[in-house]
Structure formats: C-alpha cells, structure tokens
Amino acid sequence: KPLALPGAHVVVTGGSSGIGKCIAIECYKQGAFITLVARNEDKLLQAKKEIEKHSINDKQVVLCISVDVCQDYNQVENVIKQAQEKLGPVDMLVNCAGMSLSGKFEDLEVSTFERLMSINYLGSVYPSRAVITTMKERRVGRIVFVSSQAGQLGLFGFTAYSSSKFALRGLAEALQMEVKPYNVYVTVAYPPDTDTPGLAEENKTKPLETRLISETSSVCKPEQVAKQIVKDAIVVTMGLFRTIALFYLGSFDSIVRRCMMQKEKSEITDKTA
Numbered sequence: 001k002p003l004a005l006p007g008a009h010v011v012v013t014g015g016s017s018g019i020g021k022c023i024a025i026e027c028y029k030q031g032a033f034i035t036l037v038a039r040n041e042d043k044l045l046q047a048k049k050e051i052e053k054h055s056i057n058d059k060q061v062v063l064c065i066s067v068d069v070c071q072d073y074n075q076v077e078n079v080i081k082q083a084q085e086k087l088g089p090v091d092m093l094v095n096c097a098g099m100s101l102s103g104k105f106e107d108l109e110v111s112t113f114e115r116l117m118s119i120n121y122l123g124s125v126y127p128s129r130a131v132i133t134t135m136k137e138r139r140v141g142r143i144v145f146v147s148s149q150a151g152q153l154g155l156f157g158f159t160a161y162s163s164s165k166f167a168l169r170g171l172a173e174a175l176q177m178e179v180k181p182y183n184v185y186v187t188v189a190y191p192p193d194t195d196t197p198g199l200a201e202e203n204k205t206k207p208l209e210t211r212l213i214s215e216t217s218s219v220c221k222p223e224q225v226a227k228q229i230v231k232d233a234i235v236v237t238m239g240l241f242r243t244i245a246l247f248y249l250g251s252f253d254s255i256v257r258r259c260m261m262q263k264e265k266s267e268i269t270d271k272t273a
C-alpha cells in the first residue's frame, strides 16, 4: 500500500525554495524523479543543482518548469503534460507553492485577500485538477496540500492567510472522498513556523501580536518538516479528528463505492444492449 518512491515521478510546486525544496530533496534521496514548479528561473536552476547533489543513481532527473500556478489553468495543464511526456505520469503531487501576508483585518488591502486565496487555494486546485484524471485511470497517486497551523486555528493577523489555508482542508477532504475508490490518497500538512526565505519575508510585516503568538512555539527546520510531510504522504494513516468522523466517513465512502459499481454495471449493460 505505501507508495514506492524509487523511480516515481514527484511534482513539487514551490520546489525552488524553503519547505518545497526540502521535500524535493527528501524524495530525490529516496530515488524519485522530480519536477520543480515555480516562477523564477534562476531560483529553479539553483535548486536543481542543490537537489542533484543528493542523487542515489545516475538515471535520476530533476526537471524545472517555470509557471505561475494560479494565473491560468490552461498554462498549468500544459506544463503538467510536458512534464508527463518527459518523466512519465505523475505519481505524487506536492502543492507547496504559497505565501503569507499578515496584518490586522482593517489594515489589509482587499487585494491581499484575493492574492492569498489565489496563490494558496487556486494555486493548489489547478495543479491537482491537471493530474487527477491520469491518477484515477492508473489507480495510483498521492496529492499533498501544504496548509499551516494557521490553517487549523484562526490567529490574530492572519484573517487573509488563515482562511486561504482553511480552504485547503475542505478541498482535500472532499477530494479524498471522491478518489479513494481509485486508490488515490490525499493528505494535508499543517506545519508550524519553519525557517525559510518565505518566513523571513513574512516577518518583515508581522504585527506585534502575531509575532508574540508565533513565538510561543519554536521555529522548525525545513528539512525536518519536509521529512514528516513525505512520510505522511507515503504511508497514509488517520489523525484523531478523522477517527472521530470515521463512522460518517465510512458510510459516505460506501455510498461512493456503491455509485461507482452501479455506474460501471450500467455502462456494461449499455454496451451489451
């Protein structure tokens, strides 16, 4: 049941920096082929060089793709097609491209709400939408969403950021219910503050309250966070909240399975009729 990473094709959005880059390295160390997706080409090439230092055989490839994950769906679909032509169908997609901006609700521009919803939410919808059909057809696939602790708990200063990260949980749970019969697994990571260029950028404009709240827990290393995210994606287990909802989810899942069987049965009778 665990996904075999050796030889697998792993796509990491936001793979040129911070947590995403460390996820790419972690998968590469385990023998995967990597596609890095981000906008800035220099940062992509720099990350590619760094990742390649960790190769375990001479067949492994790191492919770089420069695209904005939330600008235009057709663009995203096209680059995923290109990546699949070069490295084969995507076995695992890690949606790590994202950003944070903080400030009191009344101080944030409304455009900030649009921007964060676009990059953090739609920027995960587009790549996932582009890989899901092939994953379902092959009955193989993992999709990872990188939310945040601020995606479990709404926190001072994070009205725009928290809501964009909460959205990922709704997306992930609904999608998981749809694709489970096809052996595709969806996981969500909720990392704490992690030492990355993104966090350094965010800290420049953090309100005092947000900073003090954040300082109650310590800053993690991106390598450590990445390791956990990859582990959780390979061997999917159940968290506490999921266990409580187990009864409901189990019965909903069986409805979904029943419908799928019904649909397959009627397709067969349609063909024979």
Ligand SMILES: NC(=O)C1=CN([C@@H]2O[C@H](COP(=O)(O)OP(=O)(O)OC[C@H]3O[C@@H](n4cnc5c(N)ncnc54)[C@H](OP(=O)(O)O)[C@@H]3O)[C@@H](O)[C@H]2O)C=CC1
Pocket (backbone or CB within 6 Å): 013, 014, 015, 016, 017, 018, 019, 020, 037, 038, 039, 040, 041, 043, 067, 068, 069, 070, 096, 097, 098, 099, 100, 119, 123, 146, 147, 148, 149, 190, 191, 192, 193, 194, 195, 196, 197, 198, 199
């Ligand atoms: N660091 C932290 O404390 C925490 C971070 N997170 C989440 O983890 C993820 C990664 O964070 P972190 O490593 O700090 O981020 P970084 O800022 O270090 O890296 C962000 C990556 O995303 C890419 N990216 C940003 N916008 C786009 C876009 N529109 N299209 C394509 N690629 C894009 C960047 O490349 P480029 O700019 O070239 O496009 C870069 O590769 C984010 O979703 C963040 O919200 C969650 C909890 C804590």
Ligand SMILES: CCCCCCCCCCCCCCCC(=O)[C@@H](N)CO
Pocket (backbone or CB within 6 Å): 099, 100, 147, 148, 149, 150, 152, 153, 155, 191, 192, 193, 194, 198, 199, 202, 213, 214, 216, 217
């Ligand atoms: C059951 C839930 C556990 C809750 C633990 C409480 C933790 C409070 C501190 C929160 C720190 C804020 C993290 C945001 C990180 C982030 O996403 C940005 N740094 C991105 O750049």
